[in-house]
Amino acid sequence: MKVELLHIHKHFGPREAGVRANDDVSMTVEAGTIHGLLGENGAGKSTLVKMLSGFITRDSGTILLDGRAVEIKTPTDAIRKGVGMLHQDPMDFPPLTVLENFMAGKAHAGIFINRRADANQLKSLSQQFNFTLNPNAHVNELTVGERQQLEILRLLSLGAQTLILDEPTTGISAFQKTSLFAALKLLAQQGKSIIFVSHKLEDVEALCDEVTVLRRGKLIGTTRVPCPPSQLVEMMFGKVLATPTKPQTAGEQMALQIQQAVIKTDTFDLQIDHLNVQRGEVIGLAGLEGSGQSEFLLACAGVARYHSGSLNIHSVDMTHKPYRQFLEAGVCYLPADRLKDGLVAGLSISDHVALRTPQRSVFINHAESLSTAEKAISTFNIRGRPESHVERLSGGNQQRTQLALMPNPLNLILMEHPTRGLDIESTIWVWQQLIARCQQGTAILFASSDLDEIMQYSDRVLVFSGGRVAPAVAATQLNVDTLGQMIGGKF
Amino acid sequence: MPAAFYRIGAIVIALVLIILIALASGEAPLSIATALWNGAFGTFDQIGRVGSTLTVLLLCSTGLIYTFNAGLYNLGIEGQISLGAIAATLGLRLFGEALPAPVAIALAIVLGMAGGMLWGLLAGALKVFGKISEIFAGLGLNFVAQGLAIYLIFGPWKRPGVASSSGTEPFKDTLWLGTFGQTEATPVGLALALIAIVATIIILRGTYFGLKLRAVGRNLRASYILGIPATRQLLSAFVICGALAGLGGAIQVLGNFHRLTPTISGNLGFLGLLVVMLSSFDPRLVLPIAFFFSAINVGSLQLPLVLERVDSSISGVIQGMLVLFALIGRGLAEVRGKN
Numbered sequence: 001m002k003v004e005l006l007h008i009h010k011h012f013g014p015r016e017a018g019v020r021a022n023d024d025v026s027m028t029v030e031a032g033t034i035h036g037l038l039g040e041n042g043a044g045k046s047t048l049v050k051m052l053s054g055f056i057t058r059d060s061g062t063i064l065l066d067g068r069a070v071e072i073k074t075p076t077d078a079i080r081k082g083v084g085m086l087h088q089d090p091m092d093f094p095p096l097t098v099l100e101n102f103m104a105g106k107a108h109a110g111i112f113i114n115r116r117a118d119a120n121q122l123k124s125l126s127q128q129f130n131f132t133l134n135p136n137a138h139v140n141e142l143t144v145g146e147r148q149q150l151e152i153l154r155l156l157s158l159g160a161q162t163l164i165l166d167e168p169t170t171g172i173s174a175f176q177k178t179s180l181f182a183a184l185k186l187l188a189q190q191g192k193s194i195i196f197v198s199h200k201l202e203d204v205e206a207l208c209d210e211v212t213v214l215r216r217g218k219l220i221g222t223t224r225v226p227c228p229p230s231q232l233v234e235m236m237f238g239k240v241l242a243t244p245t246k247p248q249t250a251g252e253q254m255a256l257q258i259q260q261a262v263i264k265t266d267t268f269d270l271q272i273d274h275l276n277v278q279r280g281e282v283i284g285l286a287g288l289e290g291s292g293q294s295e296f297l298l299a300c301a302g303v304a305r306y307h308s309g310s311l312n313i314h315s316v317d318m319t320h321k322p323y324r325q326f327l328e329a330g331v332c333y334l335p336a337d338r339l340k341d342g343l344v345a346g347l348s349i350s351d352h353v354a355l356r357t358p359q360r361s362v363f364i365n366h367a368e369s370l371s372t373a374e375k376a377i378s379t380f381n382i383r384g385r386p387e388s389h390v391e392r393l394s395g396g397n398q399q400r401t402q403l404a405l406m407p408n409p410l411n412l413i414l415m416e417h418p419t420r421g422l423d424i425e426s427t428i429w430v431w432q433q434l435i436a437r438c439q440q441g442t443a444i445l446f447a448s449s450d451l452d453e454i455m456q457y458s459d460r461v462l463v464f465s466g467g468r469v470a471p472a473v474a475a476t477q478l479n480v481d482t483l484g485q486m487i488g489g490k491f
Numbered sequence: 492m493p494a495a496f497y498r499i500g501a502i503v504i505a506l507v508l509i510i511l512i513a514l515a516s517g518e519a520p521l522s523i524a525t526a527l528w529n530g531a532f533g534t535f536d537q538i539g540r541v542g543s544t545l546t547v548l549l550l551c552s553t554g555l556i557y558t559f560n561a562g563l564y565n566l567g568i569e570g571q572i573s574l575g576a577i578a579a580t581l582g583l584r585l586f587g588e589a590l591p592a593p594v595a596i597a598l599a600i601v602l603g604m605a606g607g608m609l610w611g612l613l614a615g616a617l618k619v620f621g622k623i624s625e626i627f628a629g630l631g632l633n634f635v636a637q638g639l640a641i642y643l644i645f646g647p648w649k650r651p652g653v654a655s656s657s658g659t660e661p662f663k664d665t666l667w668l669g670t671f672g673q674t675e676a677t678p679v680g681l682a683l684a685l686i687a688i689v690a691t692i693i694i695l696r697g698t699y700f701g702l703k704l705r706a707v708g709r710n711l712r713a714s715y716i717l718g719i720p721a722t723r724q725l726l727s728a729f730v731i732c733g734a735l736a737g738l739g740g741a742i743q744v745l746g747n748f749h750r751l752t753p754t755i756s757g758n759l760g761f762l763g764l765l766v767v768m769l770s771s772f773d774p775r776l777v778l779p780i781a782f783f784f785s786a787i788n789v790g791s792l793q794l795p796l797v798l799e800r801v802d803s804s805i806s807g808v809i810q811g812m813l814v815l816f817a818l819i820g821r822g823l824a825e826v827r828g829k830n
Contacts, residue, residue, distance in 0.1 A: 303715075340712065340713070341712050341716055342716060342717075345710060351702060364698060
């Protein structure tokens with residue numbers, strides 16, 4: 001089936017502010033081809049495919065399937081029109097069996113289930129693509145790759161003529177990847193069209209016929225594959241990255257030492273052989289979201305557990321110690337989702353200040369928390385009053401509140417997206433505060449989607465890609481090409 | 492639409508519906524209201540009954556303030572009252588003869604609190620360590636407590652001669668809590684209940700414990716990240732609620748019934764849930780609401796005697812309607828209300 005997306009616009013948020021997720025994006029996928037969709041964090045590729053698969057509706061633009069204009073209102077509508085999407089986290093039912101998952105969502109005639117007919121269909125489809133799936137196994141016993149295979153067969157049985165795959169190669173074995181690629185090529189030969197959303201350059205080069213690159217919501221271009229990898233990198237990231245502007249603040253002693261660590265995420269095992277972070281050093285964690293940066297920060301903060309390996313903070317072994325000891329060791333974790341993980345909706349700014357103040361008596365000293373809150377509000381320029389509930393503050397002000405609540409001094413700060421939602425001026429001011437802390441000896445690890453921020457403020461950069469972590473590289477030794485290739489999985 | 496519109500509008504709708512139901516019974520709503528008032532406040536005996544209901548209801552509601560603010564639905568409160576009653580009865584049976592009456596009574600009160608605490612702690616442990624919903628754990632433990640009470644009443648503690656479903660052998664009157672004159676209300680009980688609610692108002696707003704409890708109840712994850720250990724807060728809430736409910740149970744035995752009965756908790760635990768839900772978990776509203784509900788409970792007992800066509804169960808209709816619509820109003824206010 002031929003898919004054409006013409007002049008798609010999608011905007012999130014209020015009229016004047018907000019985000020242009022897709023700004024006049026057009027893409028054509030011919031029947032029988034595999035079309036790659038590349039882009040960095042926030043490029044708009046998820047938004048684009050969600051519109052095609054029925055999860056969100058477009059603001060303007062046209063979608064044509066085999067030349068006919070269509071309106072795709074819901075995911076059910078999409079599959080009825082022949083568009084099926086394979087998500088990064090398989091959307092299946094783990095407690096049920098493979099056969100039951102395969103049968104789910106089908107329009108059956110009559111009241112009774114015809115197990116035999118569906119089982120036969122499953123078997124013949126499996127054989128066609130050389131997948132080995134045991135119909136009676138429970139899905140929670142399968143590997144990620146096998147769950148993917150099941151989902152592909154299920155979508156095909158529902159009549160999908162176009163398959164969208166979202167980052168399918170993270171967390172599957174090399175053998176399963178070969179299997180998957182062979183199946184996709186066979187599907188293309190059968191006349192189906194495939195949209196392959198990925199950030200892994202070598203997968204795109206191996207599999208796709210054509211590639212569309214998005215950046216910051218805009219279409220950068222479409223090119224045939226094979227093409228020089230540096231061309232793809234330049235299209236994804238642009239020509240120039242910001243230059244490192246961070247002053248030297250690293251001290252002699254070790255703040256954080258990690259050896260042979262393995263962290264388990266939902267889909268893959270993250271492995272870090274070796275990382276030494278000095279006092280006052282800033283390490284930027286780069287890479288696509290969902291590549292393990294969150295899990296790594298949570299493990300360093302003591303909130304999540306390392307599966308194996310050791311973690312030292314200021315030469316004290318903190319492996320498997322409870323979170324309380326990490327807090328006492330001067331570690332502070334600032335999550336990305338402020339209202340869900342970092343602040344308590346329903347409590348005011350001065351309530352949060354009171355919670356953070358070391359307890360000296362049974363009763364709260366309201367006057368003291370009020371004055372501390374007022375000081376924090378003026379220092380951090382928070383638009384709110386001490387009695388304002390935190391959920392009423394804007395996103396940017398919630399972030400300022402989180403930063404204001406950090407204890408002083410600290411040994412290690414772990415942050416996810418420290419300046420998300422802040423304007424340029426606030427971003428510069430926040431980093432001034434953080435660098436001042438570095439000068440006092442605090443080490444910082446931060447994850448960010450903004451490569452410019454990573455380049456400007458990191459001493460060294462760790463790149464996370466597809467379940468692997470590259471050895472740390474000094475920011476001064478990075479340029480668009482090397483960083484882009486590393487994010488694309490080549491290291 | 493401002494948020495207050497939804498909240499007040501909902502209560503108004505509830506009142507209109509109550510009036511319609513009253514009309515459907517064939518009696519004038521005004522005569523029902525008058526009968527309720529007279530039933531609650533007409534004589535000193537009845538006022539005393541309101542007072543004795545209020546004592547236990549207030550204790551339970553105060554306890555539930557802690558669990559609700561911790562984000563818990565402590566449906567096990569009925570069992571916690573029963574265990575308090577059982578423990579207090581045990582205390583009087585053991586020490587009623589051996590020790591002077593005031594000491595025995597005080598001991599029974601303490602044992603009652605301990606019994607309720609134990610039952611609350613059990614539900615809490617199942618929740619925190621067994622990851623079992625406190626609703627299921629609570630309801631299950633309610634059954635166990637009920638069974639235990641019935642077993643004791645028909646078994647080891649049965650009345651001499653034939654076991655009776657009206658309860659154990661009543662205690663001699665030296666072991667009764669002193670009352671206001673000839674009424675059922677006990678000054679000791681009422682005082683303890685009032686002290687509890689006042690202390691709770693102070694604790695919830697003015698202490699670190701109260702603040703941490705509220706934080707955990709609103710966002711468990713963020714509270715954890717900010718360094719508040721959830722386990723300690725949740726278990727504390729169960730223990731405090733259990734203690735107060737157990738105290739309520741003890742007072743039911745010592746002050747109202749003077750024996751252990753199969754329905755010693757009198758559904759006051761569940762009624763307490765309604766009181767606290769109507770109060771939006773704010774301890775300052777608990778006393779007036781509990782007083783109102785107690786008055787309706789007691790007043791409605793007179794209804795079938797005074798009016799031909801209305802039964803005392805209309806009290807449940809009134810209380811339930813109010814809470815249901817208050818919750819609807821609050822939900823709408825949160826989703827659509829502007830502030």
